[in-house]
Amino acid sequence: MNADDATERRRQLHNNLPYMGLAVSLIATLVLGAHTAAALALACGLSLAAALWLRLMGVTFPVPAGRERRAVVFVAGILVLIGALVALNPLYGFFGFTGYLQVALLPRALWLPAVAVNSALMATTQVGGVGNLHGGVVTVYAGLVLINMLVAGVITFQSIEEDLRSRQRARNIEELAQANRRLRETMEENAGLHAQLVVQAREAGVLDERQRMAGEIHDTIAQGLTGIVTQLEAAERFDADPERRARHRDLAARLARESLTEARRSVQALRPGPLAEAHLPEAIGDLADRWSQTSGVRVRVEVTGTPVPLPPALEVVLFRTAQEGLANIAKHAAASRAGLTLSYTHEVVVLDVLDDGSGFDPRRAGAAPDSVGGTAAAGSAGEGNGYGLTAMRQRLRQVGGALEIESGPGDGTAISASVPAVRRAPEPVAGPAGVENAV
Numbered sequence: 001m002n003a004d005d006a007t008e009r010r011r012q013l014h015n016n017l018p019y020m021g022l023a024v025s026l027i028a029t030l031v032l033g034a035h036t037a038a039a040l041a042l043a044c045g046l047s048l049a050a051a052l053w054l055r056l057m058g059v060t061f062p063v064p065a066g067r068e069r070r071a072v073v074f075v076a077g078i079l080v081l082i083g084a085l086v087a088l089n090p091l092y093g094f095f096g097f098t099g100y101l102q103v104a105l106l107p108r109a110l111w112l113p114a115v116a117v118n119s120a121l122m123a124t125t126q127v128g129g130v131g132n133l134h135g136g137v138v139t140v141y142a143g144l145v146l147i148n149m150l151v152a153g154v155i156t157f158q159s160i161e162e163d164l165r166s167r168q169r170a171r172n173i174e175e176l177a178q179a180n181r182r183l184r185e186t187m188e189e190n191a192g193l194h195a196q197l198v199v200q201a202r203e204a205g206v207l208d209e210r211q212r213m214a215g216e217i218h219d220t221i222a223q224g225l226t227g228i229v230t231q232l233e234a235a236e237r238f239d240a241d242p243e244r245r246a247r248h249r250d251l252a253a254r255l256a257r258e259s260l261t262e263a264r265r266s267v268q269a270l271r272p273g274p275l276a277e278a279h280l281p282e283a284i285g286d287l288a289d290r291w292s293q294t295s296g297v298r299v300r301v302e303v304t305g306t307p308v309p310l311p312p313a314l315e316v317v318l319f320r321t322a323q324e325g326l327a328n329i330a331k332h333a334a335a336s337r338a339g340l341t342l343s344y345t346h347e348v349v350v351l352d353v354l355d356d357g358s359g360f361d362p363r364r365a366g367a368a369p370d371s372v373g374g375t376a377a378a379g380s381a382g383e384g385n386g387y388g389l390t391a392m393r394q395r396l397r398q399v400g401g402a403l404e405i406e407s408g409p410g411d412g413t414a415i416s417a418s419v420p421a422v423r424r425a426p427e428p429v430a431g432p433a434g435v436e437n438a439v
Contacts, residue, residue: 333357
């Protein structure tokens with residue numbers, strides 16, 4: 001697949017994501033929502049109206065000259081339809097999230113209002129729908145609106161700005177290519193080669209940045225909001241126990257702060273916060289501690305061999321693998337125990353993530369099952385965004401690593417991620433072998 005094909009695939013994915021979110025929301029509503037004839041008819045009618053609006057009123061990005069008003073009308077219509085669908089059933093949040101993708105079609109002055117409206121609609125889905133907006137939930141709702149605006153707003157604005165800068169760079173490079181073509185009369189071969197290398201470098205840079213931002217959105221916003229919603233839902237179940245309710249709210253607030261910090265670091269292309277402050281074994285141990293507090297699942301961390309400092313790219317891949325594995329255990333596995341083992345050898349460094357949960361059949365789930373401890377369509381990541389084990393494999397492949405999965409229904413799941421044992425310094429850093437930490 002050449003670079004043009006990759007660009008076309010990315011464009012098609014961006015155009016198809018709203019339809020995919022709408023389809024997932026409608027199916028979830030039909031299966032889990034109200035089953036009265038009126039409710040089903042309304043859900044199908046509004047979903048059809050949203051699909052037709054996307055198809056008939058859609059505007060490409062960048063917005064062509066003379067179609068600016070149409071773009072504003074299109075985005076306004078999308079937000080109205082999202083609002084109507086979310087009011088009907090909070091499961092339409094899968095479709096509502098794609099509203100952030102349309103913000104770039106608006107004039108810059110309308111970016112913030114559009115993000116604010118979509119954040120309010122997404123917060124409605126996160127508290128369980130309009131019917132729950134009363135009493136103490138209103139305060140929680142206001143906090144979720146603010147969190148959504150801060151986290152999603154930062155990522156959305158930075159992504160738009162980066163895309164605009166990339167397009168400007170593309171225009172500049174195209175102008176340079178035209179100048180080179182004018183020189184081709186005397187330097188045809190060299191000028192042609194230069195133009196080809198420049199175009200390839202531009203396309204590779206744009207693709208790498210978009211893939212990085214997509215992965216970071218999944219690892220920060222998606223997982224952070226999932227944890228926040230889980231803690232807030234837990235807090236609501238303990239109205240009669242102020243102490244436990246307060247503890248869950250504190251955990252939700254901490255997750256919100258951590259997610260915002262990580263989102264900012266992602267935008268700046270920095271390493272994850274825990275790796276910036278500690279070595280990989282300590283960072284994974286701290287990750288397990290925090291995950292155990294929020295999930296309530298006991299996790300054991302073990303380090304074998306002599307820890308050595310790895311290049312930042314390898315440590316980030318292993319840390320993200322541990323993060324995604326634990327997140328999937330919490331979402332899908334229904335496990336009572338989990339384990340992380342970090343093994344250092346002369347040839348490779350291996351991270352094993354295990355749980356005693358429900359497991360799944362990898363052969364029936366496909367070559368790339370989504371979740372640790374659960375069954376999903378290949379590459380779905382459990383959230384409809386194409387990340388999960390697929391993202392793990394891609395990241396590991398980029399650094400010369402590999403991912404293996406072992407699971408069976410009722411037998412729990414084990415994933416094993418390995419990377420080359422490339423040392424950052426000539427002398428390995430000595431450390432205790434066989435260190436265990438039980439949480």
